Amino acid sequence: MTLRGLHVAILQGAALLVPAPKRAEWLAEWRAELWYVNRRATTFCLGSFCDAFWVNRNSPAPIARRRFGLESPARCVMLLAALTALSFLLAFGRPSHDVFPPPPSREAQDLAKVSAARQSNELTPSVLIEPNQSLVNRTPSRLSVVACNQPAQRRAETSPQASEDFPLACLGVCILTLGILSSVTPLGLGEYPANRYAPTAPIRLLRWVFLAIKISLLVPTALCGSLALFPIMPPLAPMAMFLGLLFGFRWALMDQRERCPVCLRLLSNPTRIGDPSQSFLGWYGTELMCSHGHGLLYIPGTSTSWYKTQRWQYLDHTWRDLLP
Amino acid sequence: MAGEVRLSHTAAMILQAISAGHIYGFSVMEVTGLPSGTVYPAMRRLERDGLIRSQWESQSVADADQRPARKYFRITRSGQATLAASQKRYPLLTRLFAVPTQENA
Numbered sequence: 001m002t003l004r005g006l007h008v009a010i011l012q013g014a015a016l017l018v019p020a021p022k023r024a025e026w027l028a029e030w031r032a033e034l035w036y037v038n039r040r041a042t043t044f045c046l047g048s049f050c051d052a053f054w055v056n057r058n059s060p061a062p063i064a065r066r067r068f069g070l071e072s073p074a075r076c077v078m079l080l081a082a083l084t085a086l087s088f089l090l091a092f093g094r095p096s097h098d099v100f101p102p103p104p105s106r107e108a109q110d111l112a113k114v115s116a117a118r119q120s121n122e123l124t125p126s127v128l129i130e131p132n133q134s135l136v137n138r139t140p141s142r143l144s145v146v147a148c149n150q151p152a153q154r155r156a157e158t159s160p161q162a163s164e165d166f167p168l169a170c171l172g173v174c175i176l177t178l179g180i181l182s183s184v185t186p187l188g189l190g191e192y193p194a195n196r197y198a199p200t201a202p203i204r205l206l207r208w209v210f211l212a213i214k215i216s217l218l219v220p221t222a223l224c225g226s227l228a229l230f231p232i233m234p235p236l237a238p239m240a241m242f243l244g245l246l247f248g249f250r251w252a253l254m255d256q257r258e259r260c261p262v263c264l265r266l267l268s269n270p271t272r273i274g275d276p277s278q279s280f281l282g283w284y285g286t287e288l289m290c291s292h293g294h295g296l297l298y299i300p301g302t303s304t305s306w307y308k309t310q311r312w313q314y315l316d317h318t319w320r321d322l323l324p
Numbered sequence: 325m326a327g328e329v330r331l332s333h334t335a336a337m338i339l340q341a342i343s344a345g346h347i348y349g350f351s352v353m354e355v356t357g358l359p360s361g362t363v364y365p366a367m368r369r370l371e372r373d374g375l376i377r378s379q380w381e382s383q384s385v386a387d388a389d390q391r392p393a394r395k396y397f398r399i400t401r402s403g404q405a406t407l408a409a410s411q412k413r414y415p416l417l418t419r420l421f422a423v424p425t426q427e428n429a
Contacts, residue, residue: 032392033350047360054365
């Protein structure tokens with residue numbers, strides 16, 4: 001690869017951070033500027049990452065979720081249910097594989113280890129078995145149980161103690177996640193002051209039901225995902241569950257905040273209002289609207305004493321006639 | 325309203341450079357000595373705040389010179405007001421840049 005090719009590759013790598021609708025223009029701008037750079041071009045190109053990050057952070061809300069069809073609450077629940085079923089299958093659906101190894105035998109004191117070479121320094125008695133000889137003929141009569149020492153594959157690494165501790169670890173991880181959650185996302189869902197256009201109480205209750213469904217699907221998904229990982233990498237399973245729960249809860253809350261409280265669809269048309277540099281006397285932030293005309297959501301750019309969190313405004317029914 | 329915008333020294337320097345006629349990103353970089361990772365995001369911030377505006381050069385002009393078309397920046401009216409306020413705050417700002425020659429611009 002030539003140096004010029006490396007510089008273009010750096011720019012193309014940085015361009016991946018830029019939202020897709022702006023990517024072509026952003027890349028054209030940087031490539032045009034690169035044409036004039038005749039020294040320290042690599043340093044110049046590396047600076048494009050700062051610019052790409054800036055564009056990424058200051059672009060309207062990503063529309064990635066719409067590609068997966070999450071704007072509809074029903075499809076969101078269906079996709080989550082499919083994810084839960086998949087993780088359940090990964091954890092429990094594999095044939096001849098148990099998540100945990102079998103518990104130790106009740107008659108452990110009568111067990112003998114069957115091996116090709118006698119090992120006298122072990123606690124359990126060892127029975128030497130020659131090739132092509134019957135196991136029963138060689139078994140001492142004082143032993144009531146014959147165990148076949150079949151080497152497992154990777155599952156043998158999981159100890160019975162680990163399987164006993166796993167539910168306790170799950171509980172600990174859940175408590176830890178709930179404790180840390182407030183540091184990764186606000187726990188509040190915003191202000192929804194009722195006015196005369198607000199829907200009836202059962203419709204408002206649906207919002208909470210939807211949140212409960214999402215969480216009740218995310219928890220088993222994280223649990224089953226970590227259970228599927230447990231036989232392969234036992235030490236990483238609690239960490240996977242922790243991360244799964246943490247980012248799952250975070251997503252559930254963020255998703256809930258961006259939905260219309262009436263129809264539960266994702267809000268659209270984000271519009272930036274005001275300037276950050278004028279935040280002392282004026283409001284600035286982002287406004288989103290329900291595509292069915294149920295209301296507007298105002299998200300402050302900076303939390304202030306008079307506008308701490310996002311605020312929803314219900315609109316009257318005449319707005320619905322204006323929208324498709 | 326725009327005159328109330330208070331710029332950092334770096335942003336004021338970039339605005340001053342654009343006002344002085346350094347209307348391309350790389351030209352601003354050269355004259356200010358700031359790295360690309362600072363100049364381009366700062367210019368986007370200034371544009372978002374309405375202090376400068378950008379426009380792509382005509383493709384035919386660029387083709388005639390056998391080079392890629394560039395995006396150039398102009399200071400807006402509110403940008404000029406903000407720059408005047410910044411020059412009071414940073415008195416040495418006006419002495420920083422010379423007006424570029426035609427080929428630099």
